[in-house]
Amino acid sequence: MLRAMADALETDRELLVETADRETALGAPRLNGELTRTTFQLRFFADVIEDGGYLEATIDHPGDTAMGPRPDLRKMLRPIGPVAVFGASNFPFAFSVPGGDAASALAAGCAVVVKGHEAHPRTSQLCADALRRGAETANISADVVSLVLGRAAGTALVLDPNIRAVGFTGSLSGGRALHDLASSRPSPIPFYGELGALNPLVICPSAAENRSAEIAAGLANSFTLGVGQFCTKPGLAFIPAANHQLVADLAEAVNAKSASVLLNARVQQGFAGGTTALLRLPGVGQLAAAQPPATNDGWWGTPLLLEADAAALAGAVLDECFGPVLVIVRYESDNELFDLLKKVGPALTASIHADDDDLPLARRLVETFAARVGRVVWNGFPTGVAVAWAMHHGGPYPATTDALHTSVGASSIRRWLRPVAYQDVPQQLLPAELVDAPVAGQRLPRRVDGHLDN
Amino acid sequence: MLRAMADALETDRELLVETADRETALGAPRLNGELTRTTFQLRFFADVIEDGGYLEATIDHPGDTAMGPRPDLRKMLRPIGPVAVFGASNFPFAFSVPGGDAASALAAGCAVVVKGHEAHPRTSQLCADALRRGAETANISADVVSLVLGRAAGTALVLDPNIRAVGFTGSLSGGRALHDLASSRPSPIPFYGELGALNPLVICPSAAENRSAEIAAGLANSFTLGVGQFCTKPGLAFIPAANHQLVADLAEAVNAKSASVLLNARVQQGFAGGTTALLRLPGVGQLAAAQPPATNDGWWGTPLLLEADAAALAGAVLDECFGPVLVIVRYESDNELFDLLKKVGPALTASIHADDDDLPLARRLVETFAARVGRVVWNGFPTGVAVAWAMHHGGPYPATTDALHTSVGASSIRRWLRPVAYQDVPQQLLPAELVDAPVAGQRLPRRVDGHLDN
Numbered sequence: 001m002l003r004a005m006a007d008a009l010e011t012d013r014e015l016l017v018e019t020a021d022r023e024t025a026l027g028a029p030r031l032n033g034e035l036t037r038t039t040f041q042l043r044f045f046a047d048v049i050e051d052g053g054y055l056e057a058t059i060d061h062p063g064d065t066a067m068g069p070r071p072d073l074r075k076m077l078r079p080i081g082p083v084a085v086f087g088a089s090n091f092p093f094a095f096s097v098p099g100g101d102a103a104s105a106l107a108a109g110c111a112v113v114v115k116g117h118e119a120h121p122r123t124s125q126l127c128a129d130a131l132r133r134g135a136e137t138a139n140i141s142a143d144v145v146s147l148v149l150g151r152a153a154g155t156a157l158v159l160d161p162n163i164r165a166v167g168f169t170g171s172l173s174g175g176r177a178l179h180d181l182a183s184s185r186p187s188p189i190p191f192y193g194e195l196g197a198l199n200p201l202v203i204c205p206s207a208a209e210n211r212s213a214e215i216a217a218g219l220a221n222s223f224t225l226g227v228g229q230f231c232t233k234p235g236l237a238f239i240p241a242a243n244h245q246l247v248a249d250l251a252e253a254v255n256a257k258s259a260s261v262l263l264n265a266r267v268q269q270g271f272a273g274g275t276t277a278l279l280r281l282p283g284v285g286q287l288a289a290a291q292p293p294a295t296n297d298g299w300w301g302t303p304l305l306l307e308a309d310a311a312a313l314a315g316a317v318l319d320e321c322f323g324p325v326l327v328i329v330r331y332e333s334d335n336e337l338f339d340l341l342k343k344v345g346p347a348l349t350a351s352i353h354a355d356d357d358d359l360p361l362a363r364r365l366v367e368t369f370a371a372r373v374g375r376v377v378w379n380g381f382p383t384g385v386a387v388a389w390a391m392h393h394g395g396p397y398p399a400t401t402d403a404l405h406t407s408v409g410a411s412s413i414r415r416w417l418r419p420v421a422y423q424d425v426p427q428q429l430l431p432a433e434l435v436d437a438p439v440a441g442q443r444l445p446r447r448v449d450g451h452l453d454n
Numbered sequence: 455m456l457r458a459m460a461d462a463l464e465t466d467r468e469l470l471v472e473t474a475d476r477e478t479a480l481g482a483p484r485l486n487g488e489l490t491r492t493t494f495q496l497r498f499f500a501d502v503i504e505d506g507g508y509l510e511a512t513i514d515h516p517g518d519t520a521m522g523p524r525p526d527l528r529k530m531l532r533p534i535g536p537v538a539v540f541g542a543s544n545f546p547f548a549f550s551v552p553g554g555d556a557a558s559a560l561a562a563g564c565a566v567v568v569k570g571h572e573a574h575p576r577t578s579q580l581c582a583d584a585l586r587r588g589a590e591t592a593n594i595s596a597d598v599v600s601l602v603l604g605r606a607a608g609t610a611l612v613l614d615p616n617i618r619a620v621g622f623t624g625s626l627s628g629g630r631a632l633h634d635l636a637s638s639r640p641s642p643i644p645f646y647g648e649l650g651a652l653n654p655l656v657i658c659p660s661a662a663e664n665r666s667a668e669i670a671a672g673l674a675n676s677f678t679l680g681v682g683q684f685c686t687k688p689g690l691a692f693i694p695a696a697n698h699q700l701v702a703d704l705a706e707a708v709n710a711k712s713a714s715v716l717l718n719a720r721v722q723q724g725f726a727g728g729t730t731a732l733l734r735l736p737g738v739g740q741l742a743a744a745q746p747p748a749t750n751d752g753w754w755g756t757p758l759l760l761e762a763d764a765a766a767l768a769g770a771v772l773d774e775c776f777g778p779v780l781v782i783v784r785y786e787s788d789n790e791l792f793d794l795l796k797k798v799g800p801a802l803t804a805s806i807h808a809d810d811d812d813l814p815l816a817r818r819l820v821e822t823f824a825a826r827v828g829r830v831v832w833n834g835f836p837t838g839v840a841v842a843w844a845m846h847h848g849g850p851y852p853a854t855t856d857a858l859h860t861s862v863g864a865s866s867i868r869r870w871l872r873p874v875a876y877q878d879v880p881q882q883l884l885p886a887e888l889v890d891a892p893v894a895g896q897r898l899p900r901r902v903d904g905h906l907d908n
Contacts, residue, residue, distance in 0.1 A: 040520050053906060056865070058844040066494050071834060073844035075865075078824065080857060164850075164857075183637035187851045190858060359882075366876075366883045370532065375875040378883075380525060389904050390514040390527035392875035396618075397641045403534060403618075403872040404644065411510070411529075411873065418857040419865065421829040421846035422820075428813075429820045429832075445906050450843050452507060452899050452906070 001144075002046040002107060005134030006039035009098055012130050016123065020092040023120035025261040025299075030226065031093070038093040041100060041387045045107035048410045053445040056419070057433045061449055071424045074434040077417035079109035080190075081164030084157040086178070087117040087124060088169035089263050090229040096120070097127035097147065100387075100408050101167030101192075108416035111144045113163070115154040119264045124149070158182050158191075165416055168193040169231070169407065172320070172398050179401045192415050193401035194393070196231040196320050197347035197373075199382050200238065202337065202365055204358035207379070208243040215353055216249035219326070220257065222381035224290075224303045227260040228324030229267065232349055232382040235320055238337055241330035247287065250328070251305055257290035259302040262323060268299035271323030275304055278321065283312030287328070310336065313343050334361050341368060346396035346403075349375045349382035374399060374406070455598075456500040456561060459588030460493035463552055466584050470577065474546040477574035479715040479753075484680065485547070492547040495554060495841045499561035502864045507899040510873070511887045515903055525878045528888040531871035533563035534644075535618030538611040540632070541571040541578060542623035543717050544683040550574070551581035551601065554841075554862050555621030555646075562870035565598050567617070569608040573718045578603070612636050612645075619870055622647040623685070623861065626774070626852050633855045646869050647855035648847070650685040650774050651801035651827075653836050654692065656791065656819055658812035661833070662697040669807055670703035673780070674711065676835035678744070678757045681714045682778030683721065686803055686836040689774055692791055695784035701741065704782070705759055711744035713756040716777060722753035725777030729758055732775065737766030741782070764790065767797050788815050795822060800850035800857075803829045803836035828853060828860070 009016065017031045024031075048054055060073040083105040087096030094100065097114045105112045116124030124147055132142035148157060158166055158181045166182050166189065168175050175193035182191035203215060223234050239246055262268045278284050290303035303324035308317050313329055331337040350369035354362035369376045374395030385393050391409030394400045400407070405415045427435050433444055446453050463470065471485045478485075502508055514527040537559040541550030548554065551568045559566045570578025578601055586596035602611060612620055612635045620636050620643065622629050629647035636645035657669060677688050693700055716722045732738050744757040757778035762771050767783055785791040804823035808816035823830045828849035839847050845863030848854045854861070859869045881889050887898055900907050 037521055047904075051904070053901070058864075060840075060842045060844040065840075067491055067841065070840045070842060073840060073842050075844040075846050075863075179642065180638065183642075184634065188633065188637075188855060189851075190856065363883055366879060370874050370876075370885075374873070375877055376879060378876070378878040378880065380878055386514075386519075386524045386527060387521065388514045388524060388527050389901055390512040390529040390875060392529050392873040394873065396872070397643075401642060402644065404868075406873060409529075410512075414858075418850070419828070419846040419848065419860060420824050421844060422824075422832070423829055424832040424834055425820060425830060426832065429817055431824075447507070447843055450501075450505070 001135055001138035001140050002042045002103065004137040005098070005131045006042040008130040008134040008137070009035065009039050009127070012126060016093070016126055016130070019126055020120060020123040023123050024092050024263055026092070026226065034091060034093045037387065038098050041094070042098070042103050044387050045103050045413065048413060049107050051445070052433070054410070054413050054417070055433055055444070057444060057446040059434060059446060059448045073421055073423055074425070074430060075419055075421040076431060076433050078420050080416050080418045081110060082162050083110045083112050083416055084163045084166045085112055085114045086154060086166070086168040086170060087114055089117045089119040089267065090226065092120045092123045093127065095169045097124045098131055100412060101169070102131070102145070104412040105167065105416045106144065108413050110416045113146050113148060113157055115157055116147050116149050118149070121149055154178070155181065159185060161187065163189065165189050166191045167407065167415070170195070171322070172196065175401060190415065191401055192405055192407065194231060194407045195398055195400060196322065197349065197395065197399045198235040198318065198320050198344065199232055199347050199349045199351070200236045200341070200344050201234040201351040202238045202353070203240065203246065204352070204354040204361050205240045205243065206355040206357035207353040208240050208246045210355050211353070212243070212246045212249050216246055216253050218381055220250060220253035222383045223326040224257055224324045225383045227262055227301050228303065229263055229322060230383045232385060234351060234382055235326060236344065237326060237328045238331050238340065239328050241332045247328065251288035254288040254290055254303055254305040257303045259290055259293040259300045262299045262301040265299055267322060268301060271301050271321065271325070274316070274321035274323070275325050277316055278306055278325070278327070281312055281316065283309035284317065284327070310340055313340055318344060338364070338368065346399050347373045348393065348395045348399045349373055349377055351377040351380065351382050353379055372396065455589055455592035455594050456496045456557065458591040459552070459585045460496040462584040462588040462591070463489065463493050463581070466580060470547070470580055470584070473580055474574060474577040477577050478546050478717055480546070480680065488545060488547045491841065492552050495548070496552070496557050498841050499557050499867065502867060503561050505899070506887070508864070508867050509887055509898070511898060511900040513888065513900060513902045527875055527877055528879070528884060529873055529875040530885060530887050532874050534870050534872045535564060536616050537564045537566050537870055538617045538620045539566055539568045540608060540620070540622040540624060541568055543571045543573040543721065544680065546574040546577045547581065549623045551578045552585055554866060555623070556585070556599070558866040559621065559870045560598065562867050564870045567600050567602060567611055569611055570601055570603050572603070575603055608632070609635065613639060615641065617643065619644045620646065621861065621869070624649070625776070626650065629855060644869065645855055646859055646861065648685060648861045649852055649854060650776065651803070651849065651853045652689040652772065652774050652798065653686055653801050653803045653805070654690045654795070654798050655688040655805040656692045656807070657694065657700065658806070658808040658815050659694045659697065660809040660811035661807040662694050662700045664809050665807070666697070666700045666703050670700055670707050672835055674704060674707035676837045677780040678711055678778045679837045681716055681755050682757065683717055683776060684837045686839060688805060688836055689780060690798065691780060691782045692785050692794065693782050695786045701782065705742035708742040708744055708757055708759040711757045713744055713747040713754045716753045716755040719753055721776060722755060725755050725775070725779070728770070728775035728777070729779050731770055732760060732779070732781070735766055735770065737763035738771065738781070764794055767794055772797060772799065792818070792822065800853050801827045802847065802849045802853045803827055803831055805831040805834065805836050807833055826850065
């Protein structure tokens with residue numbers, strides 16, 4: 001079914017990209033890439049469930065223990081039930097109707113009701129149609145996927161007693177409100193909100209010295225990618241105070257960029273309001289700005305490079321500002337850097353640029369960030385979240401509402417599964433995955449009597 | 455450290471059991487057994503972390519994918535941070551200070567602050583002392599375990615920004631209040647509440663016919679075990695209406711039992727109030743009662759066998775009544791049975807007694823219960839929760855506040871861990887579990903480039 005859904009999306013590619021471009025202004029190249037990622041992801045989850053390890057199948061045969069005789073116990077994960085998914089505005093495919101939350105929930109065996117984002121209703125409908133067609137091709141009811149639109153429908157969905165879990169990608173305020181709603185139900189359900197982050201980045205002294213132009217170009221590209229509308233956008237960069245070249249290179253790279261069209265009026269207002277507020281703060285100034293738009297007609301966003309004093313690292317400077325803006329802070333010493341980092345909250349990612357001479361500092365940075373973020377990036381940039389077995393896209397609040405889980409990668413399927421144990425249940429009544437004799441032709445990874453058997 | 459903690463508890467066994475008996479009236483045989491379970495559990499978690507599979511170590515080497523080049527990605531689980539544990543009244547060892555929540559959180563690498571239960575403060579203090587001594591023996595700070603007492607301290611603990619997750623075993627009302635508190639924090643944290651359940655049990659026609667006396671004796675023992683103060687106590691049994699022998703045998707078995715002392719005044723009031731309320735309901739009657747106590751001085755609980763009409767299966771009859779009471783319901787047909795089961799909510803367990811002739815009915819029952827409870831028990835009784843790899847002790851709300859997790863067994867450690875990914879991080883800065891060359895002498899199960907490697 002997942003592969004048939006991927007095929008159905010590919011069949012409609014031209015119409016989907018054209019429609020999404022009209023609704024999001026993200027451009028055909030980016031949208032084509034995003035759709036490729038989306039179909040790749042559906043096929044990836046098909047591989048994950050064929051592997052079967054995600055079921056955590058576990059068998060303990062009866063035996064005598066220090067606690068006396070133990071019954072026959074078998075356990076595996078099973079679908080949690082119907083799932084609600086809230087599509088994001090910034091990824092009309094990869095984090096919306098056919099995106100990671102829906103794909104992983106379908107892979108888990110759960111029906112999905114998607115609340116499509118208001119900013120791309122037509123794209124949402126076309127995607128839902130394609131997924132439903134894919135389900136039918138696989139002889140599964142099209143209703144395994146359904147679509148609702150509008151804020152009231154979203155609230156009703158979270159409160160519906162039939163819904164057993166919620167996936168959400170969006171803003172901190174919207175996500176928090178829905179999290180609180182899910183937690184306050186008569187029967188509370190898990191709410192997996194991926195809310196975005198400041199994504200700090202540190203450039204160590206030798207790296208700044210040796211690779212100034214390369215790092216400046218990479219960083220300018222990363223914070224302006226998709227007009228800065230990525231939850232993994234680096235929003236705060238720490239740069240050695242002694243190095244002036246890197247800041248100059250960065251300013252030059254930003255000056256050479258141009259304004260682009262943001263997703264919608266709300267994003268535009270948020271970006272304009274957020275950057276204006278930042279610039280009013282004492283100790284915050286503007287270092288560079290991209291070429292402004294030729295017209296003010298439309299939802300333009302002009303990339304901005306700001307600088308904050310160490311003393312200004314508080315309040316709004318520590319909150320995510322969605323859109324193409326990067327704040328830099330210069331640090332005088334390692335000790336000052338770690339003092340400043342203490343003020344930076346949890347995030348989806350943190351990035352470190354370091355050369356060989358930076359290793360002692362970099363080692364401390366890896367440890368510091370690993371205790372606080374979901375993904376530590378080395379000599380790279382956090383935008384770009386690979387669909388892979390080892391990906392983790394998550395982090396402690398406010399990066400997400402549930403630090404235990406990821407919204408990208410193989411393990412994201414775990415969010416929609418709950419364990420069930422069978423005690424002394426006869427072989428003929430057990431699920432096929434838990435009988436003694438392995439399923440014909442299938443090599444299911446299981447833990448049997450404490451030992452992995454794959 | 456976990457093994458040294460088990461040793462320290464064993465050293466203090468006599469004093470611990472004597473103190474706990476004074477505080478809980480559970481009796482030395484039961485308390486000795488419970489302490490054995492508790493030290494077994496600490497040692498079991500030492501085995502689990504030595505196995506290393508719980509880390510979910512995953513490596514994706516860099517490579518070309520359909521999505522373009524993928525960076526080097528490595529992921530493992532890491533401790534979530536300091537954990538708060540609320541001890542239960544009914545298990546002064548196994549679900550209190552040195553119990554499953556604390557043991558699994560310590561195994562995960564988290565410091566633990568236990569809020570001891572008011573009903574056994576001295577036992578709590580002695581257990582905390584033993585765990586702290588065990589930590590010191592292993593050259594770890596004794597403060598890896600600390601103890602607080604009192605309701606206000608418990609609330610403060612859940613709200614403390616340093617606490618990153620909460621484990622709780624107790625009542626639905628108490629657990630729900632703390633769940634709501636944890637969810638409403640400025641920075642919400644996971645709350646794992648194990649709240650108890652009705653634990654339905656079905657006796658199929660042939661089993662009732664063939665094994666009446668055996669099932670009656672087993673069921674009477676199970677619902678009165680520990681004076682009915684188990685979260686896995688079977689509270690509701692469905693019996694074929696055509697069979698009169700089983701009900702007679704059950705009544706006889708209950709009549710032969712005696713009143714016992716309950717844990718504390720609150721439990722006694724809850725049991726007395728709950729059973730009185732049940733008996734006032736139309737369609738509910740008393741079938742049998744154990745021998746009453748010789749004195750009313752003390753917190754006595756007298757085991758009761760009640761019967762409810764099919765029509766009375768609503769309201770309080772469907773809520774857990776903590777203490778030694780079992781309600782039976784007679785069913786006329788398979789269809790009526792499944793109609794009645796639709797009214798029964800999620801639970802920790804469900805039990806099925808069936809013989810060969812019952813298989814078609816039993817198959818439907820296994821499927822029905824597996825969709826709704828945490829553990830399906832076959833021809834047995836749900837009291838008794840083995841510490842094992844394949845155990846699942848959990849279930850959808852109101853059995854627990856988080857259907858994804860278990861509070862007993864190897865996987866209970868997962869509650870206190872969060873994933874961290876490392877992107878392109880050099881070998882010398884990676885955790886030992888994620889470097890390419892396996893750790894010397896250690897055989898860590900890992901998934902490498904999509905394949906399990908153990």
